[in-house]
Amino acid sequence: AQKITQTQPGMFVQEKEAVTLDCTYDTSDQSYGLFWYKQPSSGEMIFLIYQGSYDEQNATEGRYSLNFQKARKSANLVISASQLGDSAMYFCAMRGVSGGSYIPTFGRGTSLIVHP
Amino acid sequence: DADVTQTPRNRITKTGKRIMLECSQTKGHDRMYWYRQDPGLGLRLIYYSFDVKDINKGEISDGYSVSRQAQAKFSLSLESAIPNQTALYFCATSDKGSRGDTQYFGPGTRLTVL
Numbered sequence: 727a728q729k730i731t732q733t734q735p736g737m738f739v740q741e742k743e744a745v746t747l748d749c750t751y752d753t754s755d756q757s758y759g760l761f762w763y764k765q766p767s768s769g770e771m772i773f774l775i776y777q778g779s780y781d782e783q784n785a786t787e788g789r790y791s792l793n794f795q796k797a798r799k800s801a802n803l804v805i806s807a808s809q810l811g812d813s814a815m816y817f818c819a820m821r822g823v824s825g826g827s828y829i830p831t832f833g834r835g836t837s838l839i840v841h842p
Numbered sequence: 843d844a845d846v847t848q849t850p851r852n853r854i855t856k857t858g859k860r861i862m863l864e865c866s867q868t869k870g871h872d873r874m875y876w877y878r879q880d881p882g883l884g885l886r887l888i889y890y891s892f893d894v895k896d897i898n899k900g901e902i903s904d905g906y907s908v909s910r911q912a913q914a915k916f917s918l919s920l921e922s923a924i925p926n927q928t929a930l931y932f933c934a935t936s937d938k939g940s941r942g943d944t945q946y947f948g949p950g951t952r953l954t955v956l
Binding site: 730759760761763769770771772773776778817819821829830832833834835 | 932
């Protein structure tokens with residue numbers, strides 16, 4: 727079975743600084759995808775970034791980058807130049823390619839608060 | 843207009859009532875999903891459908907049923923609602939092979955069962 731672990735229930739960052747949100751995963755699949763989603767207080771789930779397990783370069787989407795360390799099974803989200811609007815819950819997720827692992831698995835989330 | 847819509851957005855009901863939550867999408871995706879979110883537990887998959895004739899149970903399907911009426915429509919039913927089904931429900935869609943089958947979510951339905 728695959729598993730996602732987000733060990734930081736809450737994080738605080740000063741506006742304009744960078745912040746890293748941790749995510750570790752466990753899977754027996756050789757091919758899998760890793761995702762990050764943002765959930766602001768309004769409740770919607772917003773897709774941020776995707777990393778494939780065979781992608782050699784770390785994914786980047788604007789101010790978001792995914793620090794993918796395959797050997798450590800980690801997929802940390804880095805937000806550069808934090809903005810007040812980045813305050814939200816952030817969820818790490820993964821899905822494999824075979825059998826039950828194709829069902830997406832989500833972590834329990836990290837609450838990020840950006841201070842002015 | 844939103845690509846994935848859910849109706850209703852909020853619903854309060856009583857124990858034992860039948861409830862249907864509806865999801866529609868204009869993204870043209872074949873794959874659709876229903877999740878529930880409880881505080882501190884992240885998202886858990888209830889049912890998923892990879893095409894109109896394909897329905898699969900997810901992690902927590904007991905007490906729920908679904909219907910895929912068309913490629914663009916996927917509804918979730920609670921046949922006899924109970925209080926521990928109080929949660930935030932999300933519909934999602936994905937396109938096979940696109941960005942690892944990335945899912946795109948609707949705005950959610952807040953369901954309260956009294």
